[in-house]
Ligand code: IPM
């Protein structure tokens with residue numbers, strides 16, 4: 001009997017639903033192969049939820065997420081909801097579910113596939129073979145710090161305020177995630193902060209040093225100011241193995257790292273909570289790209305980032321390494337064969353749509369499974 005895995009699927013907005021359809025086909029393939037049984041629930045988040053329920057994060061979605069082994073999200077947001085009040089924008093749904101599930105660790109790998117190295121705007125030798133992991137703190141920092149808001153002062157002028165706050169347990173737990181990951185990779189962690197200006201990140205740096213000294217003697221820990229880190233990412237990205245940083249710095253640096261790989265359309269992410277006594281942890285997987293409303297519904301979107309987010313789910317939530325390897329190998333073969341969606345199109349390659357990219361990956365999975 002195959003194991004039953006409960007997955008909550010949140011297609012979201014824009015290209016979310018169509019890329020998710022391709023992942024559902026891959027899930028069906030794994031089931032047909034007898035590898036696993038998925039119990040899939042579909043839910044609403046972001047704009048889709050606003051339209052149906054009036055708010056971006058329905059209680060039902062949260063309950064379903066908590067009852068699932070893992071959540072797979074497409075993308076949220078779009079111009080249709082841009083003028084809504086701040087508190088009910090689609091993005092609040094995403095931030096809300098991260099916070100409610102305690103998904104403090106955001107893993108954003110930036111891997112350059114050989115076949116795509118030339119699609120990068122950087123020179124080939126700078127990016128070829130790149131494999132870095134950005135670990136972004138996701139439920140704290142300036143995104144959630146109090147006090148916050150916009151107020152009118154007695155003289156009639158206005159003041160906008162956000163607070164950068166981190167406590168030692170918040171810093172230590174994200175540091176551990178980064179160092180544990182590094183132990184399985186190149187054993188190098190670069191912690192990114194702004195300790196020359198911001199006290200909060202002076203504490204961040206001190207706690208990272210303490211953690212390394214007390215628990216990770218084998219880790220080579222270095223520190224970088226965020227402005228320098230952004231420069232180093234485009235100057236010589238291969239100097240990094242694992243980077244660990246705050247919520248906002250991670251938001252910015254991960255977009256930058258994404259472009260090293262040639263396209264946002266290739267990058268997956270995992271957001272993980274703490275493991276409970278039984279080892280179960282909440283987890284949400286989503287592509288780094290947005291909802292791309294300009295190309296939605298036209299069979300133009302690249303489904304690979306969402307498919308790769310699903311393989312992260314297989315690895316981090318279900319311990320299904322062989323299946324994750326198989327899918328990733330299939331993707332590599334497809335790219336090596338010159339099959340491309342528009343975002344990664346190169347001269348001489350074959351341009352395909354969302355569905356055809358799904359077809360191609362499934363066909364390669366068939367071929368690999370037959371040996
Ligand atoms: C991301 C996005 C989100 C963030 C937005 C949509 C709230 O940019 O996941 O990187 O800032 O975290």
Ligand code: MG
Pocket residue numbers: 251252255
């Ligand atoms: Mg971002």
